Amino acid sequence: MSRDELHAIDEWLLANHFMLKTKGLYPVLHSTYDGIHYAEKITVANLKNLKKQLDQK
Known part of the structure; x- marks a missing residue:
């Protein structure tokens, strides 16, 4: 990874x-959630969004 x-x-x-x-x-x-409530996972939608961002770079 670069x-x-x-x-x-x-x-x-x-x-x-x-x-x-x-x-x-x-x-x-x-x-x-606004820096207050913690969640323990990244959703599939989050991962797809991240992949889209990386593909644009």
């Missing part, structure tokens, strides 16, 4: 309100 692809993924995660949760042994990205 540096540009990683940067695009980071930007997508931030744009879709993903935040770094630092509690626990390892930092893990969790999707949020």
